[in-house]
Amino acid sequence: MDAMYKSSTFSIIAPVILQGVPDIEHIRQVIKVKLLEKIDPKTGKWFYPELLQNISYWWGYAFWTKLDKITPTRFIQECVHFYKNDDKMQCDFQQLEDITRELCFKPYSKDKPLVEFILIPKFIPDLEKQWSQDSTDDKKYFVLILRIHHSVADGYAILRLFENLSISSSSDAFDYLKPHDYTQQRNANSLSFTIKIAKYIALGFKMIYQVSEYMCKSMLYCSEGSLWDWPAKRPTSPKLWNAVPVAELPMKRYQNYKTSWGRLFYLSEINDIKKIHGVSGTAVMYAAILGSIRQNMFAGSKTIPPYMSFASSALMTMFVPLGESDPIKRLHKMQQHLDIMKRSTLPVAATLLTNGVMGLVPRAFASLVDETAKLTESAILSNMAGPKKFYDLAGYPVRDTFWATGQIIDRNCVFMNIFSGGGKARLAVMGHAGLIESDQKAQNFIDSFFQELEIMKTSQQS
Template sequence: MRNASFIRRVLSISLSILMVLVFLPLLLAILIPIFIYREIIFAVVKFWKWDEFDSPVAPLGALQVSEDIYQGQGRIHSTACFLTLRGPVNIAKIRQAFTKYAVNRRDAKTGKLVNPELQQNVKYWMGYPFWRHLPGFDIRDVVHMYQNDENFTCTEAFVEELTKKLMFTPFPTNKPLWEAIILPHLVSEDGEKTSKFGILIRSHHVLSDGFNMFRTFQKMSDKGEEFNFIKPRDYFNGLTVKGPSRLETLVKWVKFVSRVPSELGEALVDLALNETWDNIHERGIGLKMDLDGSHRAERVITKRAQKLQDVSDITKIKNTHGVSGTAVLYSAITGAVRNSIFRQSSQIPHSTFIVTPFPVPSAGEKLENSFTLGYLNVELANPDPVSRLLGVHEELEKVKASTLPTVVAVCMKLSGCLPRSLVHFIFERSANSSTIMVSNLAGPKGKSDVAGHELISYKMSQGGPANATVLGVCMSSIQGKLQITVSADMQTLHSEEVADEFLDSFAQELEYLKKGGKLE
């Protein structure tokens, strides 16, 4: 073990030196001509094609829209949020709230629209995406009743299937890249009437990430101050905060830059030594289907836990073991992967990566993508939940203090500046890595509302798993209750039974930790 650690250290140092002396100069030599080409394209659009395009898509947004979102070929990177609300539904008030707080909201200083993209869609020209205005925008076209039926009745199981289908349905070329579908009457699985209705909001990831979507829901709430959600913390080592003097700011940046080569070298070595899940994916090859458009939903398995977890239990576990609540959840996810996906595997990888989005301090008031990614190298083969929990906590604290979230943010923005073909290449490589992608959204702690309707629950979904090897896990909490959803392509999550095993194992891991390492 000591020998392996020594080899890892030598590789990290060697790679750090190579990055500074070889990779960085080579990268600059490649990127500079690309950026010059990009600026030329933008200048041509600004002065000669101003009547056809509005503005270029921001780099982080461009990174999310490399596929053909109108044809249904390749991967459609959509985001969906299903809000369960207390009825009766008032569609006029809902449309008014979307119009006032999202579509027509203006900046107090400039008077310009905060979210003009909500009345636009995207078109590529010469390899780069641009926003283009859609004439005749009507809020009634994008905020509407399902099938225009005010009496439509459905169960939440129907909503699950509808959501999955819409996640892979191409967007129309004459409408914006979002819609809010109202399901006016929700009934129980046995057909019993309830007082609930739902709003299914589908948007392409080029518009916004989940964090900024929550900010818009907060604006649409009559009790906005109670609509608590995960707030941006400083993962950038204070770089976004100006120092009291230019000298101190310069010193802070010099210290930061000096740490980057060694920390990035260590991370790249961990990534290179990360064991793949090839044996799992090979077993799933027989389940692979080549499908296009909305039919790709047929190859994606999505399961939500029926039993909600008490957030107070997570708090008890973190206090007992002296760790963070995030570490508790990520450790339970790792154990669930080990005990479900690898349950019948003769060989379990020593470690794997959890990739999780972090909101960043620069996030503003508009709908946009403003996040970075954290990479946690967690022990997968470790059978002891307590030992694994302590290891995950240590790794999470290491990530929070490292330069890597800032480096990843810069790399993502640089990647979004590349032409479409290169962005697509990068996107496909990341989608076919053996990682666990975890989304963690903390919603309102108390009672809240959206457009005057009491918010009962919300469920977030991502459209990335089809044809990918990434395992997606989404956690959401509201009023002290936490729900977990697992989603993946058939080649990773072979059956709904495996998905059920994952959710059961997640709950068992928490129960074990809650009892201090004893499971009756």
């Protein structure tokens, strides 16, 4: 059970660059009032009780356990702090990347909360590389890093947490897309009871069929193992990672974790392209990412597989047209695949499996399923659609944000993350050194992504 405290799978790091000079006592009080002591008026219970809890096990199953010694007052003193207790520290973007990587592999403690807020009092932006749209920016900035265990929150829950920390943002600033928006049917209440039952029965059979179809395609496309061979050897299982001495484990993983957090770009660029070609913004970004993977993973290759598995946090896994060499044709094929996936029951089935069934089956079986899934993954994409408008945290305007996870270090795939908010977005690339041998190689993925966008932008609708 100690694995959950030291495994790379369980940590999410979300650095937020804020405008202003940090007042740590003010930030502590905002966190205390708006998170730790916030009461749900409907139930009379705390909104975030898990922030003051840890996890205990019974027969291999996890349960929340209250930490009696951790009060809201003690939490803000111990879990809201300056990085390495240095209230004079300053960093640039490269140093922030290094700190983020380090925190991805920092073990958790059994007797402390599974979340902390870390401050870096001064941030020096690289205007040309990171904020190229604002080359004359002379404001003061600092960094607030949220480090949180994956059992406490996923990406969407982190957005909700940020929403609760906002003070001055308007109520519609956090009007972002939610899974509920895709599944709620406006006319559902007008259906008769018999029709509703029939629809649920049909849904069950459709799920069985489509999951079976997906598994057959997985075996067909991935029958020879991974899509690409690793140029370097590495432990392929968390069990092998755990054989490394605990004291060396974070550094071993840190050294093999290659990343690039790219640069900000305006979502208006995506909107312009989707209007030119009559496709969705999601298709534009996914097709550009696929083109980037094609350029960087198959440069000089004589044989490129026709399809590859593309795991999306919102749409489960789909097989996308890697073999299509023409960027515009690839864009339209990507739109076709997205249209098919929107009508599919696979996302619903995946949610039921991960949030329901997998929590009830024996741990050994769940681990087997997870290990099998890792062998079939080629690329993972997390597309976090954040607030549409300007927002703040604890009253400080948000200038930039991204997030990272160390779990990719245990997977044989490329991890690409898009985080958008306030009309801007950032693409990040992460992977093991066996697949992405350097940070520069990760940056090449970013450069290729923008090259693909430029091709789409300058090409007329076919």
